[in-house]
Amino acid sequence: MSKRAVRILLIVVVILGGLFVGADRLAVGFAEDEVAKKLRTSEGLSETPDVSIKGFPFLTQVAGGTLDDVEIGMRNYEATSGSDKIRIADLDARMQGVEFSGDYSSATAEKATGTARISYDELLKEAQGEPVELPLGATGKVVGLSDGGDGKIKVEVEVSKGGVKLPKPVHVMSSVRVEGDTIKVNADEIPKKIEVMGVSIPLPEGMVRDVTDFEEKVSGLPGGIKIDEVEPAADGVDITVKGTNVKLAS
Numbered sequence: 001m002s003k004r005a006v007r008i009l010l011i012v013v014v015i016l017g018g019l020f021v022g023a024d025r026l027a028v029g030f031a032e033d034e035v036a037k038k039l040r041t042s043e044g045l046s047e048t049p050d051v052s053i054k055g056f057p058f059l060t061q062v063a064g065g066t067l068d069d070v071e072i073g074m075r076n077y078e079a080t081s082g083s084d085k086i087r088i089a090d091l092d093a094r095m096q097g098v099e100f101s102g103d104y105s106s107a108t109a110e111k112a113t114g115t116a117r118i119s120y121d122e123l124l125k126e127a128q129g130e131p132v133e134l135p136l137g138a139t140g141k142v143v144g145l146s147d148g149g150d151g152k153i154k155v156e157v158e159v160s161k162g163g164v165k166l167p168k169p170v171h172v173m174s175s176v177r178v179e180g181d182t183i184k185v186n187a188d189e190i191p192k193k194i195e196v197m198g199v200s201i202p203l204p205e206g207m208v209r210d211v212t213d214f215e216e217k218v219s220g221l222p223g224g225i226k227i228d229e230v231e232p233a234a235d236g237v238d239i240t241v242k243g244t245n246v247k248l249a250s
Helices: 003-043 058-064 120-127 205-212
Strands: 050-053 066-081 084-100 107-119 138-149 152-161 170-179 182-187 193-196 199-202 214-217 226-232 236-249
Touching: 003 050, 003 058, 003 066, 058 066, 066 214, 084 120, 084 236, 107 120, 120 138, 120 182, 120 214, 120 236, 138 170, 138 205, 152 182, 152 199, 152 205, 170 226, 182 205
Parallel strands: none
Antiparallel strands: 050 066, 066 084, 084 107, 107 236, 138 152, 152 170, 170 182, 182 214, 193 199, 226 236
């Protein structure tokens, strides 16, 4: 083969390769848009999620019926908390081994891992309730949650007596953990007493824990993924999620 023929052949290969890559990227872009639209509808989302299909070439994966890696980002997702809703500020999941039906109407991921964020303001809705009675006619109520450092949540309790609030709220450092589908917050140590208007009020641990300790059930996450671990952060609690046989759409 002459040098000119080789050069022409190389040019043709480069052009065809470029066309294939271009077609592949167009196809993956179209697929990402379609998956995002379907997820928004099936999950009842207020915003269209971010969908990124990884791996190359995409068309070869489609031909095989399985996508290696799909990343999904959702904002302001409303999960279920008992009879109420709890807003997940950020939910980012990585789906692996995604098999889809022949008509592309549904897809299932072999496994999923990811992270989520629940703000302290959102958790506070569950912590806040009616004031709890304390000894000597005092009452206590949680009014704030924040990062306490060292993996702790700082719980701010407002104490009142005779309708008069204590000048400074009581702060209690609390641990947070996950049990099943429930986030549990429990005070590490309860103060023995406080001074209110010159009166020393004893604080029985059981009564105080009725104020400080609370739990938040988090279920109804997309595709059946579950909360796994939780860690306090600057603006809220960071959660890891995981699941198997996760439905992306149906």
